[in-house]
Structure formats: C-alpha cells, structure tokens
Amino acid sequence: MLAQASMGAPAKGSWGSYQARWGEGNKGIRYPLGAMRLIFGERDVPYQEARVVVLPVPYDLSLSFLPGARRGPEAILLASRELEPFLLELSVAPEEVGIYAAEPVPFVAGSAEKSHILIREAALAHLLAGKFVVALGGDHSITHPLVMAHREALGEFSILHIDAHADLYPEWQGSVYSHASPFYRLLQEGFPLVQVGIRAMDQDSLGLAREKGVGLFPAHRIHREGLPLKAILAALGRRVYISLDFDALDPAFMPSVGTPLPGGLSYRQVVDLLEAVFQEKEVVGMDFVELSPNGQFHAEMTAAQLVYHAIGLKGLQAGWLSPL
Ligand SMILES: N=C(N)NCCCCNCCCN
Numbered sequence: 001m002l003a004q005a006s007m008g009a010p011a012k013g014s015w016g017s018y019q020a021r022w023g024e025g026n027k028g029i030r031y032p033l034g035a036m037r038l039i040f041g042e043r044d045v046p047y048q049e050a051r052v053v054v055l056p057v058p059y060d061l062s063l064s065f066l067p068g069a070r071r072g073p074e075a076i077l078l079a080s081r082e083l084e085p086f087l088l089e090l091s092v093a094p095e096e097v098g099i100y101a102a103e104p105v106p107f108v109a110g111s112a113e114k115s116h117i118l119i120r121e122a123a124l125a126h127l128l129a130g131k132f133v134v135a136l137g138g139d140h141s142i143t144h145p146l147v148m149a150h151r152e153a154l155g156e157f158s159i160l161h162i163d164a165h166a167d168l169y170p171e172w173q174g175s176v177y178s179h180a181s182p183f184y185r186l187l188q189e190g191f192p193l194v195q196v197g198i199r200a201m202d203q204d205s206l207g208l209a210r211e212k213g214v215g216l217f218p219a220h221r222i223h224r225e226g227l228p229l230k231a232i233l234a235a236l237g238r239r240v241y242i243s244l245d246f247d248a249l250d251p252a253f254m255p256s257v258g259t260p261l262p263g264g265l266s267y268r269q270v271v272d273l274l275e276a277v278f279q280e281k282e283v284v285g286m287d288f289v290e291l292s293p294n295g296q297f298h299a300e301m302t303a304a305q306l307v308y309h310a311i312g313l314k315g316l317q318a319g320w321l322s323p324l
C-alpha cells in the first residue's frame, strides 16, 4: 500500500510554511484514496525511499479557453495504474527508482498569486528533501512557480519548453498569471529558453523570442525537415528543466487538451526528443501540463505513458536504473 502522505512528509525544516499552512495533509482538493494508492507501476515506497516525487498541481484558474485541466493530475495518476511496470523500449522498470505521489497542491480560489506561492512552496519542500520533482498540471501558468522553486533549490539551468503555444504574452485576458504568459515571465527572470513544436504565437512574441535569443523550433519546420536534435541540444545548456504542454502533441495523438491545434508532434517525435535530451543533459526537473480529460481514455493513457517514460529516462541518466 502506498504510504500515507502524512507519514511521508519531508523533514520539518524543508516543509516550512507549506506544512504550517496546510498541516500534514492537503486541505485543498482531496482525491479518493484509491486514486493515490497505486501509481506508475506496482512498487510502493515510503517518502524517504522515493527518488522521484510526482506532484499533482490541480490548478487551472488561468486557462483561456476550454476548462478542465484541474482534473488532469488525477486522470494521469489513475491511468498510470494500467501501465506495464517494465518499459520494453528502455528495458527498465521506471518504478524501480521509487516513485511517490505527493498530496495535490491546494489552490486559493480567486487568487492566482497566492496559488502560485503554494505551488512554489510545495515544490521547494520536495526539492530540499532531495527529490526529483515531476509536476502534473493543471494549466501552464504553474511552470513559473515550479521553475522558480527549482532555481532556488538547484541554481541555474535552461528551459526546454515543448508546446503548441509560445506562451510569451506579457499578459492575457488581463492577467500576468495567464497560462499564455509563463515563458514571458521566465524570460524576464533571465532563463535561457528553447521552444519546440510551436505553431501558435503572435508577432510580438516572435519579436521577443528573437530579441531574447530564444531557440525556436516550430512544428512546421520539424514536419518539413525532421526533428533537429543536434540543434536543439546545442541550444540548451548543460542543465535543463523540461516543461511539456500536452497540446504539443497533435490532436490525433492527444485529443484531451484545452486549446488543441492541428499540425502537432507525434508521440514518437516527443519521445525521441526526450531521449536525446536525457542522454546529453542533466535534467533537473519536469512538468507535464494542460491535460484536460474529456472521456477519451487513450489520451490519459498517452499522458501517463509519456510521464512514466520520462521518469525512466531520468532513472537511466542518473544511474538509478540499469537496462535489463
Ligand atoms: N493554450 C494557450 N497558451 N493559449 C493561449 C491563447 C492566446 C491567444 N491565442 C488566440 C487568440 C484568439 N483571438
């Protein structure tokens, strides 16, 4: 049985105001116990033994179009129970790294700012406990507090942003906390940025990307010229944070997102990109956002499999796993 979150809370010092504010558990969204009991394989480990913490972040108050991303984390966790623990393609069982599902991060209805503070505190607590954090959104605005927590805990790194949308608006629908704005904010924070799969950005965002030296690899060029792995790797630094918006995938592969667009990447292209990055770079953290469950379970399985595959790649990169 998966250890209870209260048994697995990080060391007191690192839990900080997050625990003080929310106590041992999470007074926000509570998933049915079954949803948290068994995730990503069949090996349950107590918090202390886990190397990877899956952090559900069911925050979606910053969406601009179709609602529902707050149900993404739970859908991924439930679908993850159906995955084969052994991953044939990598010849490892990613569950062997020790995967722990943390309590979902609560949010403050009506305050994106306060919600983002909670997200940053939660991620920081797990990072300071020495965990590799895999955050599940929720809308893409969560990437800003997540990345800031990683910088606070781990120092500098570049960002690999895989998405249909550039998300470089200074604000959208009147909010700087929009899911259309996280990478504008992160550019302002000085993070080097590489964007792959983009097929929606306005003229001002393109101008900003050029001004800031963003490594931009749009979908249409990938389809015409192939995945430029060497160029993407060259554009990234040694240490990389990966933020994947599921709408980077073509709707044919991922129909459950809030702002779908045609001309997306295939599942294989995304896997090949992740494998190349993990082979060459130190990946310091990841988030997977914008899944918006709409009854198409194959999409939830796709999301869960991609997350699990990425955890396996981290296990290989870190030396936690050895291929059979
Ligand atoms: N998923 C996202 N990041 N969506 C961003 C939406 C930004 C506005 N594009 C459409 C403009 C329509 N008038």
Ligand SMILES: [Mn+2]
Residues within 6 Å of the ligand: 140, 163, 165, 167, 179, 245, 290
């Ligand atoms: Mn996005």
Ligand SMILES: [Mn+2]
Residues within 6 Å of the ligand: 163, 164, 165, 245, 247, 248, 259, 290
């Ligand atoms: Mn997107």
